[in-house]
Each structure stands twice: as C-alpha cells, then as structure tokens.
Amino acid sequence: MPVVQIVTTGGTIASRIDPASGAAVPVVKADELVAQVPVLSEIAEIRVTEFSLVGSWNMTPARMAALARTVRDLLAEPETAGVVITHGTDTMEESAFALSLLLGSEGPVVFTGAMLNASEPGFDGPRNLVAAVRVAADPAARQLGTVVVLNNEIHAARDVTKSHTTALDTFISPGLGPLGIVDDRGVWLRRQPTQAPPPLPLVDPVPGVYLIKMAAGMEDLLLRAALQGQARGVVVEASGTGNVYEPWEDAIADLLAAGIPVVVVSRCPGGRVTFTYGGRGGGKSLEALGVISGGDLSGPKARLALMFALGAGWDLERVRAYFAQLTGD
Ligand code: ASP
Numbered sequence: 001m002p003v004v005q006i007v008t009t010g011g012t013i014a015s016r017i018d019p020a021s022g023a024a025v026p027v028v029k030a031d032e033l034v035a036q037v038p039v040l041s042e043i044a045e046i047r048v049t050e051f052s053l054v055g056s057w058n059m060t061p062a063r064m065a066a067l068a069r070t071v072r073d074l075l076a077e078p079e080t081a082g083v084v085i086t087h088g089t090d091t092m093e094e095s096a097f098a099l100s101l102l103l104g105s106e107g108p109v110v111f112t113g114a115m116l117n118a119s120e121p122g123f124d125g126p127r128n129l130v131a132a133v134r135v136a137a138d139p140a141a142r143q144l145g146t147v148v149v150l151n152n153e154i155h156a157a158r159d160v161t162k163s164h165t166t167a168l169d170t171f172i173s174p175g176l177g178p179l180g181i182v183d184d185r186g187v188w189l190r191r192q193p194t195q196a197p198p199p200l201p202l203v204d205p206v207p208g209v210y211l212i213k214m215a216a217g218m219e220d221l222l223l224r225a226a227l228q229g230q231a232r233g234v235v236v237e238a239s240g241t242g243n244v245y246e247p248w249e250d251a252i253a254d255l256l257a258a259g260i261p262v263v264v265v266s267r268c269p270g271g272r273v274t275f276t277y278g279g280r281g282g283g284k285s286l287e288a289l290g291v292i293s294g295g296d297l298s299g300p301k302a303r304l305a306l307m308f309a310l311g312a313g314w315d316l317e318r319v320r321a322y323f324a325q326l327t328g329d
Helices: 030-035 061-076 092-103 125-137 139-144 221-228 247-257 283-289 299-311 316-327
Strands: 003-010 015-017 024-026 045-054 080-086 109-112 146-150 153-156 180-183 186-189 209-213 233-238 262-266
Touching (some): 030 045, 030 125, 061 092, 061 299, 080 125, 080 139, 092 146, 092 299, 125 146, 125 180, 125 186, 139 153, 209 221, 209 299, 233 299, 247 262, 262 299
Parallel strands (some): 003 045, 080 109, 109 146, 209 233, 233 262
Antiparallel strands (some): 015 024, 146 153
16 A cells, blocks of 8 residues: 655645634644545555644745655655645645745645535535545656645646635646546546756745735835835736836836845736836836846746745846746746
8 A cells, every 4th residue: 555644734624614703714633634534545554744733824935845844754754655735725836836846856745625614515625635645646646746636636836826716626727727637547647747846955935025016007115115124035926928017117126236136927827928028117128127037937936936046045146047947938
C-alpha cells in the first residue's frame, strides 16, 4: 500500500456550523477529518499531520514557507508516495503556488478542500479528500509537482484560480483547463504542466510587498503610501496588456528610484503583459522605466514570487531573470 501523508490546515473542509453563532468555523481536528472517510484506507496507508486549524484568509506567506518545510520533510521519508494538504479554498491557489515555487518539481503535493462544510447536506469534503489521496498515491502524478484537486479535476498550482464564491466547480485554469481528472478508475492526465518553476531555495518571504490594483482614474495614493511606508516591493495589477492611469507612471518611477522593485501584471484573467502602448501610463513607458513583467501571473501569485525571490536575497537583476524564467517571457 502506498503511504499518503495528509497535512491539515483548516478551511471549510474542517468546518461546522456553530449552533450559537450560526457561523461556519474550522473545528474538525486532523484525526476526525480522516476518520470521517474510512474508504481512504482502501487506497493508501494514511498518516496525518495537523499543521493548523484556520480559515485560509489567515494563511500568510510565512506560514506557507513553514508548510513547505513540513511537506519537504514528509516527502523525504522514503515510504511517502505523496502528500495531501487540506486547506481553505479562499487562498488555496496562493499556498499551492508558493509550495510549487519552494518545492519545485518535488511531489506529488495535492491541495484539496471543500465548498460546503460538514454541517451542510452534500458536504463535498470526503469525496474531494478521496480524489486527492488517489492522485497523491498514483505514480503518474509524481512529475506534476504541486496540484489542486477538487470536484474530480486536477489543476496545476501555477494556473489554477478560484472563480466562484460558492460553486462546487469553482476551481478553473483559465485558457488552459485542468491537467486531467480523477475518477473511480484513477488518474487520467490530459496534458502536462506548461512549465516547471525555476529553482528557488526554500527561504522565508520578505514582508512588506503590496499588490495594488489599477481602476480607471484612481489616484496614485496607494503607490505613494507604499513609497512612504518603505515597501520592499510592489506588484501593480494593471489594465489590459500592462497600462496604468497616467499619474501612476510618476509614482512607479519614484518607487523604482528608491530601489523598490515593481512587478506589473494584468488584471485580465487571461493572457499576459505585453507592454505594447506608448504615452503616459502606457506599458511601453513603464517597461522603459524598468518595471519587471509578471507575464501571465495573477496579482496574488506575482506577489508571492516577488516575496520569495527577495527572500532569497537576490538583487533586482536576478529577480528580473527569475520572473523571466517563471513566466517564459
Ligand atoms: N471558503 C473557504 C473554504 O472553502 C474558507 C477558507 O478559505 O478557509 O475553505
């Protein structure tokens, strides 16, 4: 029997409605979570580690690095076939992406969770846990690195995003689709991940990296605050192919002059930054100032990549080269 290590962090999959407040709260401990699904022992020998019991809106990049260390140690145990991490869905794509950066192609590391909690009819936690364990136990999944498995679909950490607040099929990989599916017959892969993440040491992230989203005509106050607050880095979620409202160009120039790296991504869910347009605020003008392209990464994912690349102690040019490798730019 393959050994699958389940690491629990909290989230809806570990939640029940508290009768006093009517609120869903993470209360289900690791052993109870696994005991709810006896069929798991027909798929793999299950070992359990409780990492935390939190709503995933309280996950942080520092906790993600600690989670990566826990997972790395479990993967290093010779009997381990794979690791499953139960996690809230709100920030699952960020934790999965962080682990994919920090662990590279080590795996399989399979994130799963639930959209309904254990007090609701149709609770999807058990079936998602079964699917995740099937993937983690399957040698075919080993080369996938870190993936997200919910609703019987397998998504690459780099591509996946939560697309709907409540739907069970909330996780999508825009423009790409899932890597494959998992069903009663096992894992069925339809494509390989587009790119393995370039090597990054398992470092702690630097704090103080801010994600600032462009909206038509919004003043540059948040960029100015980042400058005054001595941010360590800024990610700008720009419009279209990488454009910002014109006053932002001067604010970005000031950030760069202060030695604060600025990564530009697009607020469009599909496509990548191309830096096509000239004129004030246009992407080509920003590129000339020296911003780093975040390619097709989402804002939250580009922020994590910047936090960890800076955590590695790399200078601006090394960080730029890392982003170029990561995005295939
Ligand atoms: N709605 C979330 C979930 O699905 C709550 C969280 O992210 O912890 O788990």
